[in-house]
Amino acid sequence: MSLDAGAEETAYRRPLNRDRVLRAAVELADGEGVGALTMRRLAQSLGVEAMSLYHHVANKEALLDGVIEVVMDEVNAAVANPEEPAAPDDWRAGMRVRVLAARAVMLRHRWAPGVLETRTAISPQVIAYFDGSLGIMIRGGFSYDLAHHAMHALGSRALGFMQELFEPDDPTAADAQAEEMMPQIVESFPYVAGMMAAAAHGTDGQLGWCDDQFEFEFGLDVILDGLERRRIARADSPEAPAPSVDDS
Amino acid sequence: MSLDAGAEETAYRRPLNRDRVLRAAVELADGEGVGALTMRRLAQSLGVEAMSLYHHVANKEALLDGVIEVVMDEVNAAVANPEEPAAPDDWRAGMRVRVLAARAVMLRHRWAPGVLETRTAISPQVIAYFDGSLGIMIRGGFSYDLAHHAMHALGSRALGFMQELFEPDDPTAADAQAEEMMPQIVESFPYVAGMMAAAAHGTDGQLGWCDDQFEFEFGLDVILDGLERRRIARADSPEAPAPSVDDS
DNA sequence: ACCTGAACACCGTTCAAGT
DNA sequence: ACCTGAACACCGTTCAAGT
Numbered sequence: 001m002s003l004d005a006g007a008e009e010t011a012y013r014r015p016l017n018r019d020r021v022l023r024a025a026v027e028l029a030d031g032e033g034v035g036a037l038t039m040r041r042l043a044q045s046l047g048v049e050a051m052s053l054y055h056h057v058a059n060k061e062a063l064l065d066g067v068i069e070v071v072m073d074e075v076n077a078a079v080a081n082p083e084e085p086a087a088p089d090d091w092r093a094g095m096r097v098r099v100l101a102a103r104a105v106m107l108r109h110r111w112a113p114g115v116l117e118t119r120t121a122i123s124p125q126v127i128a129y130f131d132g133s134l135g136i137m138i139r140g141g142f143s144y145d146l147a148h149h150a151m152h153a154l155g156s157r158a159l160g161f162m163q164e165l166f167e168p169d170d171p172t173a174a175d176a177q178a179e180e181m182m183p184q185i186v187e188s189f190p191y192v193a194g195m196m197a198a199a200a201h202g203t204d205g206q207l208g209w210c211d212d213q214f215e216f217e218f219g220l221d222v223i224l225d226g227l228e229r230r231r232i233a234r235a236d237s238p239e240a241p242a243p244s245v246d247d248s
Numbered sequence: 249m250s251l252d253a254g255a256e257e258t259a260y261r262r263p264l265n266r267d268r269v270l271r272a273a274v275e276l277a278d279g280e281g282v283g284a285l286t287m288r289r290l291a292q293s294l295g296v297e298a299m300s301l302y303h304h305v306a307n308k309e310a311l312l313d314g315v316i317e318v319v320m321d322e323v324n325a326a327v328a329n330p331e332e333p334a335a336p337d338d339w340r341a342g343m344r345v346r347v348l349a350a351r352a353v354m355l356r357h358r359w360a361p362g363v364l365e366t367r368t369a370i371s372p373q374v375i376a377y378f379d380g381s382l383g384i385m386i387r388g389g390f391s392y393d394l395a396h397h398a399m400h401a402l403g404s405r406a407l408g409f410m411q412e413l414f415e416p417d418d419p420t421a422a423d424a425q426a427e428e429m430m431p432q433i434v435e436s437f438p439y440v441a442g443m444m445a446a447a448a449h450g451t452d453g454q455l456g457w458c459d460d461q462f463e464f465e466f467g468l469d470v471i472l473d474g475l476e477r478r479r480i481a482r483a484d485s486p487e488a489p490a491p492s493v494d495d496s
Numbered sequence: 497a498c499c500t501g502a503a504c505a506c507c508g509t510t511c512a513a514g515t
Numbered sequence: 516a517c518c519t520g521a522a523c524a525c526c527g528t529t530c531a532a533g534t
Contacts, residue, residue, distance in 0.1 A: 016499090040525085049500055051499075051529090052498075052499050054528080055499075060528090116413065120414065120416060121414065121416075127433065130440060138439055138442070144443045145447070148446075153470045155412070155413070163365050165365065177369055177370070181375070185375065190383075191379045191383045198393060219402075219403065219471075222474035223467075224474075226469075226470035226471060227470060229473060264517085299519060299520080303516085308509090
């Protein structure tokens with residue numbers, strides 16, 4: 001009602017900056033999904049016009065680069081102090097806790113992997129993360145060449161996620177679809193039918209039997225084992241410590 | 249000029265159907281990228297109005313489901329007759345040729361993996377592909393349980409692709425970016441710097457040293473090896489043939 | 497320096513209307 | 516049964532204008 005009323009909406013408001021924009025963007029994506037992360041809706045959540053955002057990020061792509069920066073900062077903080085640190089020469093245990101710590105962050109921002117995979121430029125935060133992973137392997141007796149291949153072999157798993165094919169957004173709808181397809185599966189796809197029958201023991205018999213965390217760790221261990229065999233086979237790092245091949 | 253002139257544009261034109269729509273969509277994505285695959289532009293390429301498409305596909309999502317069907321038909325045709333068939337009990341060789349055949353198709357449709365990963369429902373074509381993969385493993389001595397885990401461990405690699413983090417659309421721009429970051433990398437990220445230095449031998453010293461095909465096969469073999477060890481370790485399939493552990 | 501309103505060139509999609 | 520035109524509710528972004 002007074003002159004101050006209008007001022008409260010502008011002068012009293014904290015000024016916008018890149019950091020506030022990015023934090024609001026992460027919050028919006030966490031709360032309402034990446035689909036809701038539009039310039040207009042983000043501006044709205046900040047009580048500002050869409051065009052104001054362009055003073056702090058160059059465009060939508062730069063905004064997405066920025067939210068990945070925020071998430072990767074979180075990942076790097078999480079892996080800096082693992083709950084159970086591994087022995088310095090036990091590269092497998094070191095990689096395992098590192099990857100699973102990164103995974104925990106990604107599970108808090110389930111939209112992040114999808115955005116990360118659309119990034120076209122590599123950020124310092126991601127390089128920092130990779131540097132830590134490489135360090136674990138090099139100190140564990142890898143050649144730089146093998147460590148390089150190892151990072152490719154791990155792929156996005158190195159960052160704690162795996163793009164699952166056909167991740168149903170509605171599990172019950174997916175179950176219904178599986179139910180509907182069952183006759184065709186039994187008739188035409190014997191191995192899939194057999195696998196589903198075998199997997200149904202102890203579960204409710206529906207398709208949604210996969211334990212994502214178990215499958216992630218299984219795949220991770222398969223790769224780490226395969227890499228360990230190659231590390232030993234090559235032995236192109238003379239000062240490498242004696243390998244400890246006990247499965248954890 | 250005559251009455252027939254107008255007729256040529258409508259009556260003489262082959263009628264639209266789902267198949268023609270999907271084929272045109274694949275062609276458009278191949279030629280101009282998925283970004284160009286909009287209802288309006290697809291209609292234009294068919295000489296028709298955008299709204300006409302809705303008589304043959306329910307909506308954009310159904311269109312994307314459809315183009316994946318087309319691509320997966322191609323994959324299934326490619327893996328049906330591999331160039332060098334493996335011995336029936338050599339599951340590793342069988343999976344290897346299968347995956348690499350699928351990969352050849354994906355390389356012809358580089359946009360397909362990205363679309364595939366956004367699908368929410370699983371199609372019969374994909375089930376058919378997985379059934380073939382499972383068959384190779386089951387006949388090779390896998391339990392259904394292990395075969396299930398194996399498919400998860402392979403992930404999208406089972407279909408011949410791997411979502412690389414930071415796939416530069418413009419390699420020379422990526423090199424320029426790497427060049428620019430080099431001082432910071434050398435100062436702050438010793439292992440990345442070491443890896444780049446080691447990798448620069450024999451190459452032009454730029455970042456773009458990765459041989460995608462080599463890295464794909466390396467990662468694939470790492471996983472297949474790790475799976476073979478688990479197949480032997482479990483040995484929960486009594487009639488399993490004697491394992492052949494020679495590295496190919 | 498920072499923010500705004502109107503406008504532009506795109507999307508996917510609905511609806512009533514044509515043949 | 517199949518196709519169309521106009522319209523609606525969204526996008527990201529440009530530009531000239533405000534303070």
